[in-house]
Amino acid sequence: MSVSPVKRQKMESALEQLKHHTTVVADTGDFNAIDEYKPLDATTNPSLILAAAQMPAYQKLVDEAVAYGKKLGGSEDEQIQNACDKLFVLFGAEILKRIPGRVSTEVDARLSFDKEGMIQRARRLIDLYKEAGIGKDRILIKLSSTWEGIQAGKALEAEYGIHCNMTLLFSFAQAVACAEAGVTLISPFVGRILDWHVANGDKKTYEPSEDPGVKSVTKIYNYYKKFGYKTIVMGASFRNTGEIKALTGCDYLTISPKLLAELSKEHVKLTPMLSVKDAQACNLEKIHLDEKAFRWHHNEDQMAVEKLSDGIRKFAADAIKLERMLKVPAALQMLKVCMLLQAASSVERGCLDREKAGKAKPSQWLITGPYRLLTKIGNRFLKGKNLKAVSHISELRHGKQHVQNQEQEGESNLSPSSSTTFQLKYGKTFSTTAQRNLFRDRIDPIACVGFHCVDVQQEILENSCKLCLSL
Secondary structure, three states: OOOOHHHHHHOOOHHHHHHHHOEEEEEOOOHHHHHHHOOOEEEOOHHHHHHHHOOHHHHHHHHHHHHHHHHHOOOHHHHHHHHHHHHHHHHHHHHHOOOOOOEEEEOOHHHOOOHHHHHHHHHHHHHHHHHOOOOHHHEEEEEEOOHHHHHHHHHHHHHHOOOEEEEEEOOHHHHHHHHHHOOOEEEEEHHHHHHHHHHHOOOOOOOHHHOHHHHHHHHHHHHHHHOOOOOEEEEEOOOOHHHHHHOOOOOEEEEOHHHHHHHHHOOOOOOOOOOHHHHHOOOOOOOOOOHHHHHHHHHOOHHHHHHHHHHHHHHHHHHHHHHHHHOHHHHHHHHHHHHHOOOOOOEEOOEEOHHHHOOOOOOEEEEEEOHHHHHHHHHHHOOOOOOEEEEEEEEEEOOEEEEEEEEEEOOOOOOOOOEEEEEOOOOOEEEEEEEOOEEOOOOOHHHHOOOEEEEOHHHHOOOOEEEEEEO
């Protein structure tokens, strides 16, 4: 239904109306988005922290976490694990300065089938928050909704008073088990349920009320309210605002900044679609699930089985990427050794070509890797080496590319703009787009002929930028 311009000015946005019926949570690690939309709570996960940690504004937190890991000592793996835990807590602590409620901090997904491991890591995160002056009442520990994760949540709530947010929840069996465990909150994933049905069924579009994810959360909400469970239902992982509006009245909804922005611009009347009164009148029977029954009922839901395992793998993969990013000091030392050895080589279609390497001039080096790493390489190892970095700042105007050349000598201290190119010799230019301070195109191996090449990107991140150095 269209709304006249005059009424639109008077009517609250869809986001403001939603806040009257549902607790709105920001699903982000970006402080600016939290400041803008003013949610009560905020949620994070390894993917969100990885994305935020790559933004220039948050590099101080990354450096602080790395320093903390080194300070505690131990093996490299132990230092990286401690640095990761610290980074999650640093982001959580900063978020808590901006919200009145709680922040969710996730336990490593690789512990999803290790009950004791999850308990230990959760207690460690709470201890780190305590060191930062933050009480456990403001923290929700996120755990995967495996049987082991649900039992870990039960123990953390009952024995340690640690509140838990059960994530990666796709099946009704998971929801029932979480309610019986007495956890504080669950996060059923609306959008990922829709994704599976679109990918595996004939129907490709759904009205919000018929959306499989919306129907799943509605059933869970009704079950909890009908039988008096105190566990909070927080819909998550939305694909569009239609799903969100169809769940108006749900306890909590955690929403990405993109969809928060869309809701803030919409001026349509929202009415609660979920209510305790309707839930108590619904036709649902109470069930009990022990471990055997849980595993059987969950296994009967093909979508839930596939999406749970897929979600664990994806969160684990992003945790590994984050660890690689925090291994910068070790990578810097590795590069220093390579340079001291003068390991002349060039890359031809991804392989070392010793014959062409022999023709390389000793003064020419090509080092590839993430921007932050390359900057530290320049500042730490190349001082006094007459380092020259030639960069080209490009911008598009009227369909034409205008290039401004800049040459920097001394320390490598490049500041990437929205569009930046680094130029190699022989007039070959490689253009990339800076997105979250990462340059995503890989170097053309053919153009590397004539350079000593040291590639550190595979040891740190899959994405890379390029820098031409003359020593």
